[in-house]
Amino acid sequence: MPRVTFQLTLPPGTPPGTLFLTGDHRAWSSDPHGWTFSGSTLHAELPDGTLAQVKIRRVNPDGTTTEEGDAWGGRARAHRIKVHGDTTVPLTVAGWQDARGGTGRPQRCGPPREETVLDAPWGAQPLRLWWPAGHEGPLPLLILHDGQNVFDEAATFAGDSWDAAGAAQALADAGHPVRIAALPVNDDRSHRYVPFPFELNGNDSGADEYADWIRSTLLPHLHARFGPVHAQDTALAGSSFGGLITAYAGLRDPGTYGTLGVFSPAVWPGDFAFLRWLAGRGDPRARVWVDMGDHEGSSVQGAQEVITLARDLTAQLAPHVREARFTVGEGHWHDEPAWRERLPEFLRWWRQP
Structure with missing residues (x-):
């Protein structure tokens, strides 16, 4: 060895x-x-x-x-x-790490324009919003899971973010403005994002409750606040367990989202229960993005196995959706820097098909 x-x-x-x-x-x-x-x-x-x-x-x-x-x-x-x-x-x-908690660190990524809180069955749900200046009416909507990790680094778990505001501003500068609604999560992440019982959620999944809330509370709230947005202009996206809940919520409720961004999906809980649940499911109106980095795994061989798994998942979906796109991130690990690098391409694919 x-x-x-x-x-x-x-x-x-x-x-x-x-x-x-x-x-x-x-x-x-x-x-x-x-x-x-x-x-x-x-x-x-x-x-x-x-x-x-x-x-x-x-x-x-x-x-x-x-x-x-x-x-x-x-x-x-x-x-x-x-x-x-x-x-x-x-x-x-x-x-x-100390009591300063990163205070004074130069800001590398843009913060949300607005932060608020909505009522949810699990308590107060923070909501972080961004849209380009000068666009106050209805805009294509991207809902992101793990909202603590997508804007400025101050709120992130590991000091890195997706820089979603930077990527969306570049998209707006190219003539395709969008609104981002990001949903931070706390220690309930495994409970809220994994739709099958397994050890990390105490064999008690709250994913259906979470997906129901997005559909029946968050979307109506945003439509009332900014104006209605058609399902075809609404995207749901997340990474790892966030990628899992994205695929699950989108395919559970066909017609709710026009695009699903399934970044580095962690489909292993419950002995790959999601893959069994997926059989025959789809949404003929939805476009689905699936990706994986080539360093996501505990070994070089393991990384290749998860790439194959994600590629096969995409192929399984392809006959049942409008479009299925699979991408491999070269040199990408399972972390925010990788998802930050892949986000701009996803946004362009979403808004410039």
Whole structure:
């Protein structure tokens, strides 16, 4: 098995503590056992072809754990590693997460124009809205899941966003203005987005309730506020579990959405229950975008398997929808930077067919 050497560079003033490596290769465990750095070096053995995203954490003298962050005390993007034979991986830590929470970080992506809250069965549902200046009436509508991740980085989980406002502004500048309605989600994400019972939603899915609310509450609210928008000009999109709920809600309620943006769909819950549910379903009026990065998986082989799965899903849908488009993101991982890069092409495909 290849030997992987992690070489660590720390920011000045790093407090004392035990430094260790965590990542998706070990389910983001906070147990330092077996993954502790000796000085600035950690040696490990990982299978050849491993793809992993990792971060540094520090066990403080009082027993608490602090994760690496950016230079402003906010969350930082994970380091990406690919094992191909014996490998040396340099890891540079920019800072540590602290009470500042990223305050003072230069803004790289545009914020929403408006934020409000709507009533929902699960409580108050934040709604983040953006539209190009000078377009106050009805516009083609894009509803995005994981709304905390799609505009400015301040609200994001990992310090990266989709830069949806930037992509939509470029589309507007090309003569195709749209309105974006983004729905942030909290720790109920697995419950709200996964339409089948599995471990992470406590075997209790709330996806039908969520899809019902979008159709019966959110859409009427937006139509009353800005003017009616035809289903053919309404798109629903999201990534990972957000891609799963997009496909599920769109195909469960044919005629509600004209376009479905299914980014990196995570279809594995319930032993791939979605693929069984999908059989024979479709919407002859809908266009469906499906994509996947070529680094989405725990290994090079696994990444190719999920690409094949997504391609087959697209082929299964093709006879039952107006159009099915499949795209592979080269060098793309399962993260916001990848979806940010693919979003502009999706928007152009949606509005410039």
